Amino acid sequence: MKKQFLLIFLLSGLWLQPGLFGQQPSQGLTAAPREKFRINTGWQFYLEKNQGESIQLNKKTATWEPVVLPHTLQLTSLDLDGVQDDALQKTFHRYVGWYRKKLKIADKRPKKVFLEFEGVHQVTNLWINDRHVGVHDVGGYTPFHFDITDYLNFDGSENDILISADNRLNANIPPEGTLYDYIKFSGLYRDVYLVTTDLLHVTFPWEDKNAGVFITTPSVTPEDVTINVKTTVRNESDMPQQCRLLTRIIDREGLVVGRMSSEKVIAANADFTFSQTGGLHEDIRLWSIDDPYLYRVNTQVVGKEGPVDVIENPLGLRKFEFIKDKGFLLNDKPVELIGANRHQAYPYIGDAVPNSLHWKDAFQFKQAGFNIVRLAHYPHDDSFIQACDSLGILLYEEPPTWIGIGGETWFDNLEKATRVMIRNHRNHPSILLWGASINHRGPVERLHYAAKEEDPGRMTASNGSPWTGPMNSAVCDIYTPMDYQNMPLNPNEIVFLCEHGSSADAARNQFEVSKARASANHIGVAVWTAHDYQSFKPRRGLYPRRVFSIFRVPNPVYYWYQSELIHTPLVYVADHRASTDNKVLVFSNCQEVALYHNNELVATQPPDRDPQRLYIDHPSFTFAYPFGEGEFTAKGITNGEVITSHTIVKGGSPYKLHLEVPTDDQLFYADGSSIKMAYAYVVDRKGNKISSDTSQISLSLEGNGTIVGNTKIGANPVKAYHGVASFLVRSGQTPGVIKLKASAKGIKPGEASITTTYYNPARNLAATKPIYDFKPIKLDLARGEGPLLQFGWSPWESEDGKSATVVSKDHPQVNIKLETSDGELDWFDSWGLSSNLPYVGVDGVRAEATAQLILSISGLDQGEYTIRCYHHVMENAKKNESNIQVAVNDAGAQNRILTAYNPPSFGAKLGNQQPAHNDVIVTAESNRPITITFKDLSGKSGVVLNGVEIKRNKSEN
Known part of the structure; x- marks a missing residue:
């Protein structure tokens, strides 16, 4: 090609039958052979509640209903449908879900075709055209794929895809063992993809420790970065194939800033791992918490006739160091890690959380000021990891465990899950630590060695407790205990507190953060837990001590974190969850706060001070004043000037519903599966929120979308929790405006709208960004x-x-x-x-x-x-x-x-x-x-x- 500057798109012409997904590809784009379609729509579902040994489907008696992925076997009420299981969860969601889909594929070229699953609870069997393809029985939290090439019809006739998602008790699959403190939900609960490649292609990353693309940065400075990229290419033809591997580093603007090229003749039916090393030496942008700059690594496989495969991975240039008496350093700068633990589940839908809600969680964590999240207690969805890459949040990820320990096969599967977790997420700059342990139990040598073999450059975390396991990091690199008893910490060992207690008034949270900051070797803390969550041990409720409710509504403690971690001026009057009858609690990062009750000044005072909060910047403000009926206003004062204020009402008269769909910097796609949270706040005539109101509130909808759940599971109408009723709104598959209306007896209704936008199911097409290669x-x-x-x-x-x-x-x-x-x-x-x-x-x-x-x-x-x-x-x-x-x-x-x-x-x-x-x-x-x-x-x-x-x-x- 004569022109040296090429606008290149990483996509290919669609080879699936036109209109299969109701959408057409963009025109005029350069073709490349790999395709990846998200096939979440058009599924049929049948629930089999048989808990015996047989899982054979009776097609004559099965009754199918249309569903969209992600999908749970059944929607669940907040009280877990009244099920009285113990912590082993013997019956709840212990069913087999059957999923069926028809696909027409009109192409006879010699390609490879795969079904890729991000995660299924928990044993997966696949049939294509009534032929059994295989089974995946390692666990429900890690990705896998099946090669379905030889099972498909390529003549334009329909292909029948049949999947069983078997969530019955299985002692061989972690975290099942004895008990666990969260729910093992169910179904095809993460995205499913149809992937096509050439016979010469890059392998899936979880196949082997050298599979796929593995990117490391052996040395990083602001002036020079060394980048190593290992890429495994498979030749599935019966002849040797000439292969050129072109790896390009692309900046945020799409400009190619680095390139590496290698050539190899790959033997028939063989793999070859390329190792390429290059670097950047000018205009370098490092990835950090405040500036999460992402490059792209574009990997192109070129065969004898031209490009045959193209994939991309993120690249964040950053350096992690853990140095005694200096703590944790990110790009040579000390960082105190303050964050939370996260469970992935949402109300009603369980683990079947769409990408839009994974982003919402990450976005809210960033708004709180958190710079680290511990992923409890299993590998989380790819989209959450990607969100943290983009937002600048560090992650501590661990294999699927809690306390229980199984037998030999169980441990084999736990090690496999650990390895797949690492292979799947190792290229993400947000990953800081790998858990090489069993929660509460502490370090496990086998997992530590597996992690070091898979990813030698990252540290492992011990994840123990003072009442179980060693009181140090042992074989692991970093001592990461949980602590609810103010245990003494060894000042000579680097410690990250993976769990600590929380209180509705944030006093415990302030104590733990202050304690961490008192020592450079105590590098940070993560509160247990970010959200309310459901469990049978004990049955969890709605606890104000969490940072957020189960619906992701902030509790008062959230605003203390904001006051401590965010520089924007803030003042917040805590409601009855934190302000008792004898005190009014205010969180602020201002120098002083003036508190008013019904427009009369109560007092103007500085923040609280005591030895247990010596090392935090913004302790709470405690006013010795009854938190009685009426209007409370706090005014934040800095340098003698009022710069911000906040008002709440206790015991006010409900006047209207304020309906809100929070923005989160993301489009709402008309993909049939994306969900937005809608919140109906009870307010008085002045628009002040009445935090103690418990009105019964209903939501209605006009447009192409649905409200998740109904009266049967208590999802609509719903009782206001601390003055707000929460709803899940799912998009349809036609772009447009969704109108929402919240209603309650004796209160004026509230209205809001959401606009959905076109969604392209071809992931490589939808996610493609141009490359400017000069x-x-x-x-x-x-x-x-x-x-x-x-x-x-x-x-x-x-x-x-x-x-x-x-x-x-x-x-x-x-x-x-x-x-x-x-x-x-x-x-x-x-x-x-x-x-x-x-x-x-x-x-x-x-x-x-x-x-x-x-x-x-x-x-x-x-x-x-x-x-x-x-x-x-x-x-x-x-x-x-x-x-x-x-x-x-x-x-x-x-x-x-x-x-x-x-x-x-x-x-x-x-x-x-x-x-x-x-x-x-x-x-x-x-x-x-x-x-x-x-x-x-x-x-x-x-x-x-x-x-x-x-x-x-x-x-x-």
């Missing part, structure tokens, strides 16, 4: 017999008095010419320069004092470019004291004068700096050269040029 031109100017060439740069050599022209090796249509207005060029060289571009600055070219230096560039494709020009004078050459004026003639303007920039650098010792340089932004058009003219405004010294770089900027062309 390999930078880097020219090091030198005398014909000059000294050294800068590593990775191309030479541009000439002799004194002669103009010089060079043609780019990587872009042969690009012609670059250098000349002076008087026809004389003085090429020079020297011996050495102390800088991070030492060989660029040691040689170059000079124009005389009154002459202009003219750089002409032709052949660039249409678009915007940055031309970086280096100007440095060595000690043995005439010192240049000029200010340089730059004039540009390009497609954007004629004789555009840039502001004169500082004099060139001078001398032989710059230290760790680049020679002086200036960036010129130019616009190119076909058949129109670009001219950059340099002139010494002083007319005394002339102009020096040592090197030229040409980079492509992002463009919509």
